[in-house]
Amino acid sequence: MLQLKQIYKVFNEGSLDEKIALNHLSLSLEEGDFVTVIGSNGAGKSTLLNVIAGRITPDDGDVQIKDRSMLDVREYKRSRYIGRVFQDPMAGTAPTLTIEENLAIAYSRVHKRSLKPGVTAKRRVFFKEQLEMLGLGLENRLSAKVGLLSGGERQALSLLMATFTKPDILLLDEHTAALDPSRAELITNLTKKLVEKGNLTTLMITHNMQQAVDLGNRLIMMDKGQIVFQAEGNQKQGLTVNSLLEEFSKIKSDSSLSDKALLI
Numbered sequence: 001m002l003q004l005k006q007i008y009k010v011f012n013e014g015s016l017d018e019k020i021a022l023n024h025l026s027l028s029l030e031e032g033d034f035v036t037v038i039g040s041n042g043a044g045k046s047t048l049l050n051v052i053a054g055r056i057t058p059d060d061g062d063v064q065i066k067d068r069s070m071l072d073v074r075e076y077k078r079s080r081y082i083g084r085v086f087q088d089p090m091a092g093t094a095p096t097l098t099i100e101e102n103l104a105i106a107y108s109r110v111h112k113r114s115l116k117p118g119v120t121a122k123r124r125v126f127f128k129e130q131l132e133m134l135g136l137g138l139e140n141r142l143s144a145k146v147g148l149l150s151g152g153e154r155q156a157l158s159l160l161m162a163t164f165t166k167p168d169i170l171l172l173d174e175h176t177a178a179l180d181p182s183r184a185e186l187i188t189n190l191t192k193k194l195v196e197k198g199n200l201t202t203l204m205i206t207h208n209m210q211q212a213v214d215l216g217n218r219l220i221m222m223d224k225g226q227i228v229f230q231a232e233g234n235q236k237q238g239l240t241v242n243s244l245l246e247e248f249s250k251i252k253s254d255s256s257l258s259d260k261a262l263l264i
């Protein structure tokens with residue numbers, strides 16, 4: 001479904017600030033793979049997601065979705081294939097528009113050939129059904145402005161908007177990190193439910209080791225723009241936070257990383 005081939009990205013090349021963010025990184029995801037991505041600050045995790053989404057162009061390598069290179073596909077066009085949720089609950093939705101208007105925008109991004117844009121009666125029924133799955137009562141507040149929602153409610157809506165169109169790839173960029181623990185748990189559980197329901201191919205960055213262990217069928221650990229450890233299948237299921245920290249300590253000796261940096 002997703003293939004990253006030898007992705008290389010350097011920032012500020014040739015200057016004192018030169019930083020190799022992705023160092024010939026390759027990764028292949030099958031349909032339905034749910035990969036948790038961990039690593040210290042500056043390991044290249046967000047750059048990786050930005051390269052997939054088309055926000056950053058790699059200096060070398062290729063990004064393929066369903067065997068088609070995406071390098072010539074601009075970010076706004078890739079959003080037809082890619083759903084994304086950011087750390088900031090304010091980032092994924094338009095605050096001055098209503099819940100149903102936000103959903104209509106996400107819907108029309110994918111169903112471009114639809115003759116009737118906006119909110120139709122049929123679509124309203126569909127939106128209500130989708131919102132019911134969140135279990136937050138938002139299906140009864142279709143005309144409420146999104147700016148009035150709490151951070152958790154807004155992030156749940158962002159997650160729904162990123163998933164209900166069944167994107168080929170779902171990118172989650174520390175999407176629970178800005179929420180209080182109970183709301184973070186709610187969004188984590190919703191993520192599990194929506195990803196499983198849609199069998200979505202997903203990459204999720206997290207600094208929460210427990211979350212990285214609990215979610216998904218694969219895990220990758222990044223350091224200095226490379227994948228330094230990965231687990232899948234039974235090995236992934238058998239991982240614990242302690243075993244991850246042990247793996248981490250193996251790369252720590254020749255790096256400036258610390259447990260704290262990984263666990264933030």
Ligand SMILES: Nc1ncnc2c1ncn2[C@@H]1O[C@H](COP(=O)(O)OP(=O)(O)OP(=O)(O)O)[C@@H](O)[C@H]1O
Pocket residue numbers: 011012019020021039040041042043044045046047048
């Ligand atoms: N636009 C940019 N210009 C210059 N350097 C950048 C840019 N974006 C990222 N970098 C650098 O590239 C490296 C990788 O950054 P990236 O944001 O991908 O790391 P990360 O693993 O997501 O870190 P964090 O966990 O702190 O979010 C860092 O050293 C960062 O400072």
